[in-house]
Amino acid sequence: MRDADTKTEHDAVSDGALTIVYGAAELVVGPDDGTGVTVVEDGAFAALDGYVVAVGPTEDVLADYPLADADTVVDATGKTVLPGLVDPHTHALFAGDRSDEFVAKLRGATYEELLAQGGGILRTVDAVRRASDEELVANLTEHLDAMLEHGTTTVEVKTGYGLDTETELRMLDAIAAASGDHPVDVVPTFMGAHAVPRGMDADEYVEEVVTEQLPAVAEQGIAEFCDVFCERGVFDADQSRRILDAGREYGLTPKIHADEFAAIGGTDVASGVGAASADHLLHTGESGRETLVEAGVTPVMLPGTAFGLGADYADARAFLDAGHEVALATDFNPNCFARSMGFVATLASVGMRMTPHEAIRGITSAAANALGRSDGTGTLRPDSPADAVVLDVPSATHLSYRFDTNTVSTVLKSGVVVHA
Ligand SMILES: N=CN[C@@H](CCC(=O)O)C(=O)O
């Protein structure tokens, strides 16, 4: 962290729009040297033209950036300021309703059984194929609005409910359209390999993904990442590797769903293809952990999924106790109806024994790493994007501690108040 009086490159345009957030009981700046975050008491930050130019004690920041000069002022007295939350794993674009499967699972059906019987993802595929473009955009917009209200300023959204070239491209178009002018930054991921469509076997479908879908997705030019569901009964390690290698050839950075129900080699695939992240990891053991860590793959934990499935949580502590990064995400999808990263922080603490500060790092800077963002997203350091969330709570610990209501009072994106 630089001192409040240290000038940044953005001071060069000092006639731009000045935003000041001040008086925070606690302000989280970014990761500390361990596994937590650095906190400033009575903290403030100033931003010019959407980028942080100063952060530190309120007195120091206001000495350089007087409130009288500001275009936008947020009084955060008694509140807590965090970097804007980053959700690096969602399936937030879908149609239809699978609440009946929630009930079926309560009665003993498993996620894998429902999928094998043509339910689960395949039912959502039917609904998405039937939905109009307008409906898809409206559905995603509604979810982006809810995420923003809960403090998310950057979110990854996957395809994977099309499972044919035409619908996968429609999904990417809908993601681009919904993100359009929306304040939340949306990171699009192509996940044609989310399930094997009815009437095909996995090898046939992998061939289609590689030879037909990926070239079309690359030509369309919207997707940034390529993901695959590497799982028992879905895509095996060789099929997953083939898809992610091919995606890389087309300029898409690999990601992988690994070890959700069984460890079938997804962590080896992740390290071999240089994935940005490996996600789920409910069944990852020590060797899989070491494989990921050595390859620099960010582990993404999705405690909402374990919570919803009634499954054991991932072993976040094993990564953290060895000093490694752990990112967190909602995994928002029809099987995990969770759009609040605050709730994810609570589950990470209660279910995976992550401290509230570790959880905050997981939903900010670590999550930005999982998305390959190295521009300061997920931090409030000088030169970072001025994305911030003001919580109506007296300390950062309260984000995990409180789980009955949404504590977000104000959200800023690029220095502009976008929710209050
Ligand atoms: N497990 C695979 N994909 C999603 C679930 C998608 C769905 O069930 O619709 C996940 O990450 O949890």
Ligand SMILES: [Zn+2]
């Ligand atoms: Zn997923």
